[in-house]
Amino acid sequence: MTSPAIEAARQAPGVVVATEPRRRGAFARTWWLYALLVVGLLFVIGPFLWMLLSSFKPQSELVRAPPTWLPETWTLTNYDRLFTKLDFPRYFFNSVLIAGSVVLANIVFCSMVGYALAKLRFAGKNLVMLLVLATLMVPGSVTVIPLFVLMSKFDLVNSYWAVILPFAVGPFGVFLMRQFMQAIPNDLLEAARVDGARELRIFWKVVVPLSWPGMAALGIITFLASWNSFLWPLIVLTDDRMYTLPVALGTFAIGQYQADYGLLMAGAVALVLPIIVVFLLLQRQFTESVASTGLKG
Amino acid sequence: MAATPVPTGAQPRQAAPLSARLAPHLTGWAFALPFVLLFLAFWALPIVASFVLSLTDFGITNLREPFGAPYAGLDNYSKLIHDELFWKSARNTAYFVVVGVPATIAVGLAVAVGLNHAALRLKGLFRVAYYLPVVTSIVAVAVIWRFLYNPDVGLINRLLDLVGISGPNWLGDPHLAMPSLIVLGVWRNFGFDAVIFLAALQAIDPALYEAARTDGATAWQVFRRITLPLLRPALLFLTVLTTIGYLQVFEEPFVMTKGGPLNSTLTVSQLIYNQGFKFFNLGYASAIAYALMLVIAVLAVVQFRLLRPET
Numbered sequence: 001m002t003s004p005a006i007e008a009a010r011q012a013p014g015v016v017v018a019t020e021p022r023r024r025g026a027f028a029r030t031w032w033l034y035a036l037l038v039v040g041l042l043f044v045i046g047p048f049l050w051m052l053l054s055s056f057k058p059q060s061e062l063v064r065a066p067p068t069w070l071p072e073t074w075t076l077t078n079y080d081r082l083f084t085k086l087d088f089p090r091y092f093f094n095s096v097l098i099a100g101s102v103v104l105a106n107i108v109f110c111s112m113v114g115y116a117l118a119k120l121r122f123a124g125k126n127l128v129m130l131l132v133l134a135t136l137m138v139p140g141s142v143t144v145i146p147l148f149v150l151m152s153k154f155d156l157v158n159s160y161w162a163v164i165l166p167f168a169v170g171p172f173g174v175f176l177m178r179q180f181m182q183a184i185p186n187d188l189l190e191a192a193r194v195d196g197a198r199e200l201r202i203f204w205k206v207v208v209p210l211s212w213p214g215m216a217a218l219g220i221i222t223f224l225a226s227w228n229s230f231l232w233p234l235i236v237l238t239d240d241r242m243y244t245l246p247v248a249l250g251t252f253a254i255g256q257y258q259a260d261y262g263l264l265m266a267g268a269v270a271l272v273l274p275i276i277v278v279f280l281l282l283q284r285q286f287t288e289s290v291a292s293t294g295l296k297g
Numbered sequence: 298m299a300a301t302p303v304p305t306g307a308q309p310r311q312a313a314p315l316s317a318r319l320a321p322h323l324t325g326w327a328f329a330l331p332f333v334l335l336f337l338a339f340w341a342l343p344i345v346a347s348f349v350l351s352l353t354d355f356g357i358t359n360l361r362e363p364f365g366a367p368y369a370g371l372d373n374y375s376k377l378i379h380d381e382l383f384w385k386s387a388r389n390t391a392y393f394v395v396v397g398v399p400a401t402i403a404v405g406l407a408v409a410v411g412l413n414h415a416a417l418r419l420k421g422l423f424r425v426a427y428y429l430p431v432v433t434s435i436v437a438v439a440v441i442w443r444f445l446y447n448p449d450v451g452l453i454n455r456l457l458d459l460v461g462i463s464g465p466n467w468l469g470d471p472h473l474a475m476p477s478l479i480v481l482g483v484w485r486n487f488g489f490d491a492v493i494f495l496a497a498l499q500a501i502d503p504a505l506y507e508a509a510r511t512d513g514a515t516a517w518q519v520f521r522r523i524t525l526p527l528l529r530p531a532l533l534f535l536t537v538l539t540t541i542g543y544l545q546v547f548e549e550p551f552v553m554t555k556g557g558p559l560n561s562t563l564t565v566s567q568l569i570y571n572q573g574f575k576f577f578n579l580g581y582a583s584a585i586a587y588a589l590m591l592v593i594a595v596l597a598v599v600q601f602r603l604l605r606p607e608t
Contacts, residue, residue: 029416030414030416030417033411033414033417034417036411037408037411037412037417037423040408040423040427041423041426041427043484044426044427044429044430044484044488045426045429046452047438047441047442047445047452047484048429048433048441050441050444050445050452051441051444054444062450063449063450064450065449065450066450066455066458067450067452067455108331109331109332109335110332112328112329112331112332113328113329113331113332113333115328116325116326116328116329117329120321120324120325120328121321121325122321122322122323122324122325122326122329123322123325124326125325125329128329128333131336131341132336135336135340135341135344137537137541137593137594137597138340138344138590139541139544139545139586139589139590139593140545141545141547141565141566141569141570141586141589142343142344142347142586142587142589142590143339143340143343143344143347144569144573144586145343145347145350145569145573145579145582145583145586146342146343146344146346146347146350146583147339147343148573148574148579149346149350149355149360149363149579150338150342150343150346152360152361153360153361153363165335165338165339166339166340168335168339169332169335169336169339169340170340171336171340174332199324199327199328203328224432227434228433228434228435228436230434230435230436230547230548231547231548231566231570235570235573235574245434246434246436246437249434249436249437249440250436250439250440250548250551250552253436253439253440253443253552254551254552254555261444261447261450264440264444265440265441265444267437267440268437268438268440268441271433271434271436271437272433272434272437272438275432275433275434276429276432276433279425279428279429279432280425283425283428
């Protein structure tokens with residue numbers, strides 16, 4: 001895979017200088033780049049297309065060798081079974097409720113502490129910042145065992161609280177909001193203070209309206225993390241009425257439905273499609289928030 | 298926040314200086330407190346507790362009375378050192394990291410350089426499409442890829458059939474299972490690296506390239522001496538982040554191979570899960586988790602030192 005990189009690098013600087021004059025000539029010289037990128041596109045999109053097509057095939061067609069490309073008989077029976085045989089609406093509801101709560105909590109709490117760390121002076125501030133930075137890279141698999149002990153002790157296993165509370169705040173969210181709020185001009189805040197506004201009012205009327213893009217980025221990132229999270233919900237949600245979509249799909253995929261590919265593909269669609277739709281609607285915010293946080297980090 | 302003291306003017310004379318001095322601290326803490334409490338309970342405390350747990354024989358019966366767990370000293374750690382399965386899982390995880398991280402970053406960089414081509418149309422479309430796997434659930438894509446890898450009815454062997462090759466049993470062969478998981482890892486993650494690299498590439502001043510060309514630099518020299526050094530912060534960020542992520546690989550083997558065949562895809566995170574939540578050896582599982590955290594911390598520090606931008 002290094003040769004396209006080198007090839008492209010060889011071309012890139014030259015074209016930067018000479019773009020404007022000949023656009024048609026540019027295509028003639030770059031057709032191979034399009035060819036490579038389209039092959040990459042098929043590699044990336046292929047598995048999703050296969051998932052979608054397979055979810056409409058009956059089981060008899062799925063296990064036939066060689067398999068068909070397009071469904072010979074289009075059927076909704078796989079989706080029907082998600083509702084009748086399994087309780088996917090319930091898992092969907094659990095996932096939405098949990099992800100929604102986590103997003104809301106993160107936006108509220110991380111904005112508040114982000115503001116305090118960026119713009120207020122108080123004793124112990126550096127300590128709070130140090131704590132955040134120190135845990136920025138702590139792996140999830142280290143905290144799950146003590147968290148499970150904690151949740152068992154307080155009888156919270158198999159409750160929504162068990163999956164919401166540990167992710168209600170996170171070091172990344174604080175870091176992001178602090179970075180974002182540092183960019184707010186101090187003059188604005190001082191002007192409000194001179195006018196006699198209390199800090200909470202300043203926060204609500206000045207800081208929050210200016211921080212929407214940061215909050216949106218945090219919201220998107222925490223929603224994704226929560227919607228897709230697996231290890232902790234798998235551990236702490238053992239009653240199948242509490243399953244989230246990934247826990248349900250992962251558990252069924254290695255359990256009694258492991259060869260039922262039609263059902264599994266329909267389940268994967270239920271898990272993946274909402275995210276793809278949201279992503280396509282908000283893709284600019286997605287990639288730009290990722291790119292900007294990445295460069296700061 | 299309601300507890301914030303009223304401004305100094307309303308206070309009696311003697312009290313005014315003290316409350317005036319305290320007020321900013323109280324305001325600061327009012328904003329920070331909800332976060333600090335949640336953070337201490339669910340992040341800081343578990344990190345400390347994990348180490349304490351690793352020094353005990355914590356089992357399922359101790360869940361009701363956590364403080365009654367028998368102290369075991371460093372027994373769990375000496376058990377770890379002699380545990381063949383732990384070393385097996387450590388080697389498997391190292392395999393995944395050592396091959397997977399450079400592969401993911403190389404593909405991401407290649408795609409970013411391609412997308413940064415000035416004459417390229419449809420840049421936005423490619424960027425969105427390549428990013429798609431990054432936002433989707435690992436469990437879902439692992440389920441999809443297990444189906445793709447299926448030796449009899451999977452798409453991959455179907456495509457190989459078309460060109461007359463009879464494909465192997467990807468996930469059933471101890472030598473092929475891990476590489477197959479790495480391919481999925483690269484597929485799922487390279488889009489993230491590409492977006493970060495692309496942003497970094499676009500931030501490079503074109504004047505630098507022009508100057509280099511005027512000086513007669515070859516394209517390879519330009520890439521090697523200008524582009525690559527300026528990508529260093531992005532490279533550092535992605536190396537550290539991808540390494541931390543890959544060291545904890547869990548979903549892919551959980552869904553696709555259950556660690557098999559012959560434990561060839563058993564990872565450290567899976568071992569922690571099995572020990573902790575299948576056998577409820579929570580003390581021993583904590584020791585493995587702590588060892589993993591140490592490795593992650595050491596690797597992150599080493600990578601920071603090696604790749605830190607020269608200033």
